[in-house]
Amino acid sequence: MHLLILDGHHLEAEFRQKFGPTHQYSFVPAGPGRLVDELEEAMPLLDEALPTVDVVFDFGNYGPLYEEKEGLVAFVEASTESLAGRFGADKPAYPVFGFCGLPTLLNRPQLEVSLYDEADAAQLADCCARLGTACGRVADRVGLFTPRLLALGVNEACAALQEGIVGAAEAAQLLPVAAISPFEQADAVGLGRIYDVLSALWDDTHDARYQASPLLKRMALRGEAFGSAR
Known part of the structure; x- marks a missing residue:
């Protein structure tokens, strides 16, 4: 699978340890800055990656940058904001899940996740299986578990x-x-x-x-x- 990680450069080593070498990784931006501050430099990297991306791990709030890509699944870092709080009644066009992306808490036996829509549970299970990780579902609330x-x-x-x-x-x-x-x-x-x-x-x-x-x-x-x- 092709993983696009937005604002997650600080966890590059942990991502690679967690999901292994069989996947393709694109970190945008490529350095430790934030995408929102480096859009001009980062957009060519994003444009190059998006056509083949399967999964997005979003550490910011960048849905508009990838929402038109068909077939992708998005995980948004949800330690400080619930999915309900972020999206309200406006369900995204793509399956979206919260995840715990704090340093040292990502590379655990289970990926800690929350759901916006219970109807997406099967897609979550399929995506995690393809990523090669078990997932532990928790309530959609601020702070996860x-x-x-x-x-x-x-x-x-x-x-x-x-x-x-x-x-x-x-x-x-x-x-x-x-x-x-x-x-x-x-x-x-x-x-x-x-x-x-x-x-x-x-x-x-x-x-x-x-x-x-x-x-x-x-x-x-x-x-x-x-x-x-x-």
Whole structure:
């Protein structure tokens, strides 16, 4: 299959590890910039790739650039926005699915996905089979499942550390479902991305659990990492 990845250059290695060498990959733009900022330079790459593309992985909101391509399937990164929130009642002309595309969370045994339309479930199963991956369906909601769980665990650990309830070593054990500590996982994913997930969850639910702790917010805005703070 031919995979077109928009704004996903930062995950090129993980994409290739996840789906393997039998597929063709086109990353647009080719470098670490964003397509919306580099349209003039990136459009020739996009025009060259689109005629043979089977699957789009969209890390932005670029549907108008590929919506006229017949036969493609689109996965849109949905850690901070539900499909219902993005598309409303305007169902795209192509099958569209949400997916978890946060760093380190893509190359998992199951591709975490959500559906906009239950009628597309068979196409999802067929596409994932052709990609060579199992898929784990979750509800179409802000934060999907794993990003929401991770953001909650990191936030709780950071709040406990800030309040002096526990020390750094104890706080690092507050996400028992993970093989590594919440601090290590936040550093791997990117604390800024964790903060973005929390902000989206807070805006969606106003649930106090998702209100970013002052320490987490400050570190995210300063571009810091937990590893340097312990």
